[in-house]
Amino acid sequence: MNEATLLLSKKSEKTFMSSAAQDKAQANQIAPELSNDKLIDMLKSMMQIRRFEERTMQSYMQQKIGGFCHIYIGQEAVAVGSISALKSDDPIVGAYRDHGFALARGMDPKYAMAEMFGKVTGCSKGKGGSMHFFDKEHHMYGGHAIVGGQCPLGTGLAFASQYEKKDNVTLCYLGDGAVNQGAFHEAMNLAAIWNLPIIFVLENNSYSMGTHINRGTAMANDLRAKAEAYGMRYAECDGLDVLDVYTTFKREVDKTRNAKNPQWERGMIPSYKREGEANGPCFMNVKTYRYKGHSMSDPQKYRAKEEVEAKQELDPINRLVNLLIEKNISTQDQIDEFDKAAKAEAQAAVKYANESPDMPQEELFTDIYVNPYGPYKKGELPEMLKGKDLGE
Numbered sequence: 001m002n003e004a005t006l007l008l009s010k011k012s013e014k015t016f017m018s019s020a021a022q023d024k025a026q027a028n029q030i031a032p033e034l035s036n037d038k039l040i041d042m043l044k045s046m047m048q049i050r051r052f053e054e055r056t057m058q059s060y061m062q063q064k065i066g067g068f069c070h071i072y073i074g075q076e077a078v079a080v081g082s083i084s085a086l087k088s089d090d091p092i093v094g095a096y097r098d099h100g101f102a103l104a105r106g107m108d109p110k111y112a113m114a115e116m117f118g119k120v121t122g123c124s125k126g127k128g129g130s131m132h133f134f135d136k137e138h139h140m141y142g143g144h145a146i147v148g149g150q151c152p153l154g155t156g157l158a159f160a161s162q163y164e165k166k167d168n169v170t171l172c173y174l175g176d177g178a179v180n181q182g183a184f185h186e187a188m189n190l191a192a193i194w195n196l197p198i199i200f201v202l203e204n205n206s207y208s209m210g211t212h213i214n215r216g217t218a219m220a221n222d223l224r225a226k227a228e229a230y231g232m233r234y235a236e237c238d239g240l241d242v243l244d245v246y247t248t249f250k251r252e253v254d255k256t257r258n259a260k261n262p263q264w265e266r267g268m269i270p271s272y273k274r275e276g277e278a279n280g281p282c283f284m285n286v287k288t289y290r291y292k293g294h295s296m297s298d299p300q301k302y303r304a305k306e307e308v309e310a311k312q313e314l315d316p317i318n319r320l321v322n323l324l325i326e327k328n329i330s331t332q333d334q335i336d337e338f339d340k341a342a343k344a345e346a347q348a349a350v351k352y353a354n355e356s357p358d359m360p361q362e363e364l365f366t367d368i369y370v371n372p373y374g375p376y377k378k379g380e381l382p383e384m385l386k387g388k389d390l391g392e
């Protein structure tokens with residue numbers, strides 16, 4: 001396992017101690033709500049993901065895990081910084097590179113690992129595998145393998161919370177490849193005309209499989225255009241810096257939480273005159289990088305080793321470690337302990353997955369059709385809305 005990516009190297013320490021250290025110190029000050037405990041939690045969460053992913057790679061090589069498997073190493077700050085800015089019942093949904101945001105959201109690594117091992121104890125009973133994590137309890141609505149397929153679902157989650165007059169914000173994660181999908185544009189359009197409480201979180205790691213964003217995406221140099229096409233708020237942050245991710249998300253999540261549908265508030269108005277967009281949906285471009293291949297079977301011929309190494313110098317975990325030590329928030333010894341705990345937890349997850357029973361064959365015929373809200377009859381309210389105050 002590549003210990004070097006996580007543990008402090010003298011070289012990265014030197015890089016960090018320059019002006020970057022001052023910038024980060026300021027970032028901490030502009031987020032006074034970030035207590036020392038919360039900073040440490042964010043570090044632990046990123047370490048948990050990194051060590052989990054290393055074990056995932058190892059288990060894949062040992063053929064314990066089958067099918068497609070996409071590693072999140074390098075992108076940890078995106079999931080951790082953004083989810084730290086949410087309420088615990090704010091829904092999240094994303095694509096197949098889902099281990100990071102599932103763990104950051106609170107999924108037990110045991111159930112995540114068991115899912116990939118195809119075991120019945122997995123978060124999706126072993127039926128979904130790496131790409132289809134799901135955790136209703138933690139409001140994590142998948143894990144979706146169809147590029148862009150999660151965008152309409154995220155829009156639906158945001159629509160539901162607005163319709164039910166809840167004050168939730170949905171985070172819909174997508175890769176840079178997804179911005180060229182029709183589903184993404186349909187979802188952006190609906191989110192804009194209904195002013196839905198959703199943030200489309202572009203995890204912009206510059207590559208869709210082996211295609212660089214500049215080769216595959218119009219206006220790649222100015223992705224603000226994608227938001228402007230829908231009159232939607234645009235923001236961006238440094239996805240290799242968890243504090244920048246957190247502070248940017250905190251600001252945008254707070255604005256988005258107030259999203260109201262002007263058509264419902266004041267009767268129909270033309271959508272092109274949509275008001276209140278400062279408090280509406282947002283398209284967030286998070287510049288990040290994946291240190292590993294697209295999936296476990298990627299020879300990575302499309303990028304230079306030097307490019308990956310240069311990005312590893314900016315490793316989000318090392319950067320936070322440096323800050324915590326520099327600010328006397330934590331010591332190297334404590335950090336080593338956190339890391340030891342993260343490694344032990346990942347190892348325990350593998351043990352649990354190994355020892356769990358396989359999915360019984362009968363399970364193949366369950367969870368196919370779901371109708372928990374009862375039959376809908378024309379003219380009647382659906383079960384889910386009966387007895388609810390709809391404000392009429």
Ligand SMILES: Cc1ncc(C[n+]2csc(CCOP(=O)(O)OP(=O)(O)O)c2C)c(N)n1
Nearest residue numbers: 097145146147175176177178205207208209
């Ligand atoms: C509709 C659809 N087309 C093609 C694919 C094949 N495919 C799987 S991943 C991928 C690249 C997506 O890249 P990106 O959205 O940037 O996400 P990342 O892998 O970088 O996280 C493609 C084309 C797919 N899964 N779904």
Ligand SMILES: [Mg+2]
Nearest residue numbers: 175176207208
């Ligand atoms: Mg990508």
